Amino acid sequence: MAAKYLKKENLVSWLQTLAKERLTLVPRREGDAVVFRPFAPGQDIPLDQQATTPPKAAVFPQCEPLLAFKYAKDPENPGKVGVQVKEKLGDTPSVVVGCRPCDARGFLTFDRVYDSDRASDLNYLTRRRNTLFATLACDEPASTCFCNWVGSGPADAEGSDILMVPVEGGFVLEPVTEAGEKLMEQAPLEDAGDKAALAEAVKENAAKALGEAPDLSQAREKLLSLFDNMDFWEGVSAKCISCGACTYLCPTCYCFNITDEQSGAEGVRLRTWDNCMSYLFTMEASGHNPRPTKAHRLKNRVGHKFSYYPDIHDGHIACCGCGRCIKSCPSSVDIRQIVLQAIAASAASE
Numbered sequence: 001m002a003a004k005y006l007k008k009e010n011l012v013s014w015l016q017t018l019a020k021e022r023l024t025l026v027p028r029r030e031g032d033a034v035v036f037r038p039f040a041p042g043q044d045i046p047l048d049q050q051a052t053t054p055p056k057a058a059v060f061p062q063c064e065p066l067l068a069f070k071y072a073k074d075p076e077n078p079g080k081v082g083v084q085v086k087e088k089l090g091d092t093p094s095v096v097v098g099c100r101p102c103d104a105r106g107f108l109t110f111d112r113v114y115d116s117d118r119a120s121d122l123n124y125l126t127r128r129r130n131t132l133f134a135t136l137a138c139d140e141p142a143s144t145c146f147c148n149w150v151g152s153g154p155a156d157a158e159g160s161d162i163l164m165v166p167v168e169g170g171f172v173l174e175p176v177t178e179a180g181e182k183l184m185e186q187a188p189l190e191d192a193g194d195k196a197a198l199a200e201a202v203k204e205n206a207a208k209a210l211g212e213a214p215d216l217s218q219a220r221e222k223l224l225s226l227f228d229n230m231d232f233w234e235g236v237s238a239k240c241i242s243c244g245a246c247t248y249l250c251p252t253c254y255c256f257n258i259t260d261e262q263s264g265a266e267g268v269r270l271r272t273w274d275n276c277m278s279y280l281f282t283m284e285a286s287g288h289n290p291r292p293t294k295a296h297r298l299k300n301r302v303g304h305k306f307s308y309y310p311d312i313h314d315g316h317i318a319c320c321g322c323g324r325c326i327k328s329c330p331s332s333v334d335i336r337q338i339v340l341q342a343i344a345a346s347a348a349s350e
């Protein structure tokens with residue numbers, strides 16, 4: 001299918017059609033924040049700004065039941081108690097409409113971890129395969145955006161099923177996957193005509209607005225060479241208050257904790273997002289904590305994304321450049337500056 005044009009006034013009717021078959025998540029304003037919520041007719045859909053939170057929870061909920069369990073006596077052998085386990089899989093067909101290219105691409109960081117030869121996470125995979133992304137290309141990147149530093153761009157379609165490019169009066173829709181094509185068949189579309197050229201101009205201008213990306217090819221080894229330089233890490237983490245906002249808002253942070261909630265003989269096993277910027281994240285049962293200070297924790301956060309993860313995943317950086325950790329940090333810690341300072345610092349010490 002070629003690119004098509006969707007008039008702005010037809011967006012809601014498309015969403016209504018999608019919502020009949022799929023959980024349809026769209027941006028919604030809640031207080032000062034823009035978050036992804038199920039589409040409801042008559043509500044404002046703020047597409048003109050990057051959402052405060054990414055749509056990470058659509059595939060990796062903040063807290064999800066992985067399984068239910070129940071202890072029961074063996075009727076043949078009443079002295080013995082067995083456990084029955086029932087997996088809980090989120091298999092509702094879903095679509096996220098209006099997230100940004102960096103948001104959809106963020107899931108590729110998850111895929112390399114949870115859908116690999118070494119580990120295959122059934123709960124993650126079930127939601128992942130049931131969730132589609134109709135992504136909105138960025139026409140005006142924010143000052144905090146740096147997707148082009150990490151091999152992406154404001155109209156990157158990798159990880160999306162449809163790329164929607166905003167043009168005057170509506171959107172040019174480009175199918176990326178077969179599933180995306182099928183979603184487009186449900187939209188009241190028109191031939192793109194001269195809007196296709198407008199869409200190309202939007203993409204070009206947005207890419208230009210981001211400016212030139214610095215060369216991060218040395219980041220992996222430079223960060224590693226600073227591993228024991230705690231003066232450096234204490235300096236760059238001095239402002240951090242360990243609030244964890246950067247990890248909770250990050251489309252590529254995939255750490256979790258597991259807890260069992262039990263009442264009587266029945267219970268549920270929950271997976272909940274965890275936060276490596278918290279003191280308790282690495283606290284061991286012995287009382288020893290291998291990351292006792294915020295300097296150790298920020299070193300891990302930056303090092304993981306720009307050095308340790310790329311080291312075991314063919315050079316892929318575990319950051320999609322969305323800039324949310326910069327925008328929402330109460331202390332103005334800027335991950336871009338830390339990476340650049342690391343490259344410069346280790347160069348100076350060579």
Ligand code: SF4
Nearest residue numbers: 240241243244246329
């Ligand atoms: S958001 Fe900022 S202050 Fe909070 S933990 Fe992250 S770097 Fe530290």
Ligand code: SF4
Nearest residue numbers: 250319320322323325
């Ligand atoms: S580290 Fe920051 S810029 Fe990178 S993906 Fe996470 S929130 Fe976005």
